[in-house]
Amino acid sequence: MSRTAPHFTQPLLKTPFHERARAFSQVDRFIPWSGYTTVDVFTTVEQEYFAIRNAATLYDLTPMVKYRIAGPQALPYLNRLVTRDLAKLKTDRVAYCVWCNDAGHVLDDGTVFRLGESEYRLCTAERQIDWLLDSAVGFDVEIGEITEEIAALALQGPTSCAVLKSAGLGGVERLKPFEIGRFSLGAARLMVSRTGFTGDLGYELWMQPQAAEQVWDALLEAGSTRGIRPIGSQALNMARIEAGFLSPHLDFVSAEQTIRTGRDRSPLELGLAWLIDFEKGHFNGRRALLAERARGLRRLLVGLDIEGNKPAHNALLYSAAGGRREVGSVTSATWSPTCKRNIALAMVDAPYFEVGSTVWADIYLNRELVWERRMSRATVVERPFFAPDRRRATPPADF
Numbered sequence: 001m002s003r004t005a006p007h008f009t010q011p012l013l014k015t016p017f018h019e020r021a022r023a024f025s026q027v028d029r030f031i032p033w034s035g036y037t038t039v040d041v042f043t044t045v046e047q048e049y050f051a052i053r054n055a056a057t058l059y060d061l062t063p064m065v066k067y068r069i070a071g072p073q074a075l076p077y078l079n080r081l082v083t084r085d086l087a088k089l090k091t092d093r094v095a096y097c098v099w100c101n102d103a104g105h106v107l108d109d110g111t112v113f114r115l116g117e118s119e120y121r122l123c124t125a126e127r128q129i130d131w132l133l134d135s136a137v138g139f140d141v142e143i144g145e146i147t148e149e150i151a152a153l154a155l156q157g158p159t160s161c162a163v164l165k166s167a168g169l170g171g172v173e174r175l176k177p178f179e180i181g182r183f184s185l186g187a188a189r190l191m192v193s194r195t196g197f198t199g200d201l202g203y204e205l206w207m208q209p210q211a212a213e214q215v216w217d218a219l220l221e222a223g224s225t226r227g228i229r230p231i232g233s234q235a236l237n238m239a240r241i242e243a244g245f246l247s248p249h250l251d252f253v254s255a256e257q258t259i260r261t262g263r264d265r266s267p268l269e270l271g272l273a274w275l276i277d278f279e280k281g282h283f284n285g286r287r288a289l290l291a292e293r294a295r296g297l298r299r300l301l302v303g304l305d306i307e308g309n310k311p312a313h314n315a316l317l318y319s320a321a322g323g324r325r326e327v328g329s330v331t332s333a334t335w336s337p338t339c340k341r342n343i344a345l346a347m348v349d350a351p352y353f354e355v356g357s358t359v360w361a362d363i364y365l366n367r368e369l370v371w372e373r374r375m376s377r378a379t380v381v382e383r384p385f386f387a388p389d390r391r392r393a394t395p396p397a398d399f
Contacts, residue, residue: 012037015062016151016212024230031233034127034147036063039232046337048235052198053338055227056159058219059236061152061204062212065127070119071141078112078120081135083267083289085280089114092180094193098267098275099131104288105255105264107131108248111195113180121146125248131256135284151212155219156202156239158388159226161396164192164203167222172203173395188215197236199243201390226399241334241343244303244383246270251301251331251345268292269347270301271383299328300353303383306342306361307376311335315361317346321375327352327359336385343385344378355380 013036015021021039029040038060042048051057069078078086082097089095091114098109110124122132132143155163164172169183175194183190188211196202207215220228237247246252255264266289267275276289306312317328328348336343344361352359357380365372390396 013148015060016209017060017062017153017216020213020216021060021230029232033063033233034065034125038063039230041232041234042230045232045234045238048229048231049238049337051227051229051231052157052200052235052239054158055229056155056157056163056223057229057231057235058216059154059156059231061154062150063147064152065124065145066147066150067122067124067129067132068119068144068146069122069132069141070116071139072118073140074118074120077136077139077141078122079280080139080283081132082112083276083283083285085277086112086114086120087280091116094178094180094195096275098270098272100267100285100289101255102285102288103255103264104266104268104285104292106252106267106270107254107256109246113193115180126254149209151207151209153205153207153212153215153219154196154198154202155205156196156198156200157228158201158390158397159223159228159399160202162399163219163223163226163228165398166226167218173398175203176394177392185211185215185218187211190215197243197245198239199245199384199386199391200239200388201393201396237332238334238336241332241345242336242339242384242386244345244385246272246301246345247332265301265347266292268297269299297350297353299347299349301331302346302348302353302355303381303385304330304344304346304359304361304378305381306333306344306363306378308363308374309335309342310363310365310374310376311342312344312361312363312376312378315344315363317348317352317359317361317378318375319352319359321360321377323360323362323375330361339385341385342376345383346378348380353380355382 030037031040082099084097113121180193191206193204252265311333312330315330319325330344330346333344361376361378363374
């Protein structure tokens, strides 16, 4: 991808959608993501959030780090790397995965796309090339970063399928969750996966960078009567909390980046036991995870339903309203406009992480430069908080 300035004078790259996105930006709020500059908010968080839940939205996924993993031993390599059994993943399907170090602590999570018999694509939020290459010793496999070679858009919301059909992607309604299809949009070739980070009906579109602006324009035109609008990271974050999805640096820190003892997290502690297949054979961290399962969990990431309407950002959790015994902390929080609930994800110590348990959130509010403290009752509940039937309906309802 061409650059208009050397990296030392332009440290943040621009995605192929950058000029289109800037034209829609009314508040000029951009944030860095994996070496790129991306939009945090276009207009207001509220407008963008409600578009996710009631219409269709575009989110620039290009900074998502992408790796091509191919070769005769690509499958045994990946099965050694991740906790899930990818031998069960069929061609043109996608799987959510995590991978650990030998201590069973999470290094990162991501999605694995099986594109052929021996070709995969791994998408992560953070760069992992060193770990991937070190783990490949002894395997006949090729690994390369292809982030700049592929532009990506997330099209999410209840009218997203209708927008794609209106744009000319006939048959897209037959895609099942986590399935991949290939389509044409004018001269652009698209790979479309029925995946997303909102917990709603949605798709992710993967294309060559030179086709990016054409695809952006075509989708906005096709969705003009269905409320389509671009969204930034803040609105997406609200939706992913409602869906109960984890975000690195918020709900966990990579074991490669922690510097304090006890800050690493295992997939069992993150509530991701369903991603671990102990029967598939050896994988990184298997022995440590077996030992952890045998002795029982000391903490667990759970969902919280909190009294009141003030989000419990970074709140400490206590066993009683008196605030003497600390039993955890909130990792992500938001007021859910759709659920009409004050919700959060939190790491909670045993035995308080059982569903139905009560803990108390120590919430601080800054009101006109004066801090107020509130102890709010919080109940441990099941995740996700919001899971509409449309996210899995095939074909989706036509709008």
